[in-house]
Amino acid sequence: MITINPIPxxxxxxxxxxxxxxxxxxxxxxxxxxxxxxxxxxxxxGILVTHHHFDHTGGxxxxxxxxxxxxxxxxxxxxxxHPLENGDQFTLLDVGATVISVPGHTLDHIAIILREAGxxxxxxxxxxxxxxxxxxxxxxxxxxxxxxxxxxxxxxxTRVYCAHEYTLANLKFASAAEPDNEAIRARVAAAEELRxxxxxxxxxxxxxxxxxxxxxxxxxxxxxxxAIQRGAAEDAGPVEIxxxxxxWKDNF
Ligand code: ZN
Ligand code: FE
Numbered sequence: 080m081i082t083i084n085p086i087p088x089x090x091x092x093x094x095x096x097x098x099x100x101x102x103x104x105x106x107x108x109x110x111x112x113x114x115x116x117x118x119x120x121x122x123x124x125g126i127l128v129t130h131h132h133f134d135h136t137g138g139x140x141x142x143x144x145x146x147x148x149x150x151x152x153x154x155x156x157x158x159x160x161h162p163l164e165n166g167d168q169f170t171l172l173d174v175g176a177t178v179i180s181v182p183g184h185t186l187d188h189i190a191i192i193l194r195e196a197g198x199x200x201x202x203x204x205x206x207x208x209x210x211x212x213x214x215x216x217x218x219x220x221x222x223x224x225x226x227x228x229x230x231x232x233x234x235x236x237t238r239v240y241c242a243h244e245y246t247l248a249n250l251k252f253a254s255a256a257e258p259d260n261e262a263i264r265a266r267v268a269a270a271e272e273l274r275x276x277x278x279x280x281x282x283x284x285x286x287x288x289x290x291x292x293x294x295x296x297x298x299x300x301x302x303x304x305x306a307i308q309r310g311a312a313e314d315a316g317p318v319e320i321x322x323x324x325x326x327w328k329d330n331f
Contacts, residue, residue: 081172081195083240085279086117091244092134093281095202097193099172106191106202107242111138115145125171128152128159129204130188135242153187163189181206181230183223184213190230192237199237201285203230208241209283210266211249212294214329220322224297227321231295235286246270246280249292252331256293256324257301263291297321 085093088110095106096117106127108114114123123146128136130153139150139158151169154162161169165180174195181190184205193200205213206223207230215223230239250267257263266287270280288295296302297320307313311323 081174081193081200083200083238083282084117085281086113087244088113088138089134093240093242093244093279094138095240095242097172102172104171105142106240107135107204108138108142109134109136111141111145114138114142122146123148126150126152127171127191127202128156129190129202129206129242130185131156132185132205135204151191153189155187163191165189179229181226183215183218183226186217186222188213188218188226192233199234200282201230201233201237201239203239204242206230207239207288207292208243208249209239209246209270209280209288210253210263210292211245211328212292212325215325220325221318223325224318224321227294231285231289233285235284235289237285239281239283239285239288241281241283244279244281246283247274252328253291253293255331256305256327257296257299258305259301260291262287266291293324294321297324 081099084096086096088094092109094108097104102124103121104125105114125148149160151161152159163178167178169176174193177192179190181188190203253263273280293302297317306320306323309323309327311319
């Protein structure tokens, strides 16, 4: 069995640490020091990177120098030794991994899906967040909407490992985007309790995101209504609703 634990970094990043027996991998190490601390006497077998932002790559060079490990990620990143693109498959920790391209937050952004005995683990960087999604720094609303749609098609019990602890702030926005959603209300209470205990609110699941994430709910009448009040056309399609929500959230 793979165990997956967050290594907190900076103010709100999570570097996901994957382990099976004595094989250790990390995802998006923005900083090397907390990874070295978490590994102790263990060696790092490899690094996965989802996109080029510094808070996801800043620790890679130091970790490679220390452990001489391979780096799997987008070809756009200098220190990547194994470039990945849409549809690529490879094996780590004795399980199969599949790569999907998810442009929007950045153009080079990929998501990595591990399939372990019928269970899916999704590492989605800054594309899908708990109750939210990444900002559109490089891509268009069309690209991000389509990328999120690909992730939303994964099995409902897929575990979702996002790269930031943004859940409470995202839920505040989700509550405004869909004020009468009972599942959002329940999630606020659950997330507040976890944060109160100093615990991460992640991983999430695709089902929970389907039920509470406004960016996956652009077809819902209640979400449409709020987006139309914020400037979307009465007959707006889902991409325009999505773009309106994203713009509203940028200024929320
Ligand atoms: Zn980013
Ligand atoms: Fe980030």
